[in-house]
Amino acid sequence: MTDADLEAITTPQDDVAPAFPLTSGRQRGYHRAAVDSFLDAARAAFEQSRADFGADDVRAASFPLVKEGYAIADVDAALSRVEDAFAQREREEAIRRVGVDAWVAQARDDAQQVLDHLSRPHRQRFARTGILTFGYRIDEVDHVADRISAFLRDGAALDVEQVRGAAFRMQRGGYREEQVDALLDVTVEVILAVR
Structure with missing residues (x-):
């Protein structure tokens, strides 16, 4: 599957405001649907206090680069905050446990x-x-x-x-x-x- 195929299948609706600033021109950014999907999964895992998703998963996240994608710096800053939240929770849980x-x-x-x-x-x-x-x-x-x-x-x-x-x-x-x-x-x- 090519980048164009992936983009055609998973391009967000135009009537939905993007969660992050978009790249323009020749600059590439993170694939919008991939980022949105990952952040939705991270939010659900955090709210449900799931043990199978944590700071390591956020740190390891990567996304395809596409035209008119999310601005990389803005997404990376958001991912850092998400990772910090998971790390804080993991630290508190470990302290309670051990x-x-x-x-x-x-x-x-x-x-x-x-x-x-x-x-x-x-x-x-x-x-x-x-x-x-x-x-x-x-x-x-x-x-x-x-x-x-x-x-x-x-x-x-x-x-x-x-x-x-x-x-x-x-x-x-x-x-x-x-x-x-x-x-x-x-x-x-x-x-x-x-x-």
């Missing part, structure tokens, strides 16, 4: 694992792609990794939005995307845990 001391101990353990991983030498912090395959730019990832280390080790300023918004250019033989993304996800969880 107690504050166990919750803090788990957050410290997660933070230490991230810090241990990032204590590796520059250019060796993550597995690399092959010489003909693209991965995240090593110097950019190492820069973000240094900021995370300073936050975890020394309490340097670092906001969850800075970690969520980290974006890296690509290079041949770069760091493997899935490893970097997994570490960033754990870092976000640690920051949300101590907020």
Whole structure:
């Protein structure tokens, strides 16, 4: 199925006001129906306190890019707020279930694992792609990794939005995307845990 087919099947009604600003011209944005459907599912899961949907699901959400889609920055900002709400609820539930001391101990353990991983030498912090395959730019990832280390080790300023918004250019033989993304996800969880 092509983007045009998907768009034709799931284009929202013109008489319904869009939930977010739309892109125009050659700029692409998130597929409107995909975003609306995901946010409806997230809202229902939150209102029903379902255990099968949480902050991880919001963080992992991705949407096709199409012409006249939702503006990416606006949707990402909304998703950050939704993720925060789920994380807050998950933290409260975990504290009720295991107690504050166990919750803090788990957050410290997660933070230490991230810090241990990032204590590796520059250019060796993550597995690399092959010489003909693209991965995240090593110097950019190492820069973000240094900021995370300073936050975890020394309490340097670092906001969850800075970690969520980290974006890296690509290079041949770069760091493997899935490893970097997994570490960033754990870092976000640690920051949300101590907020």
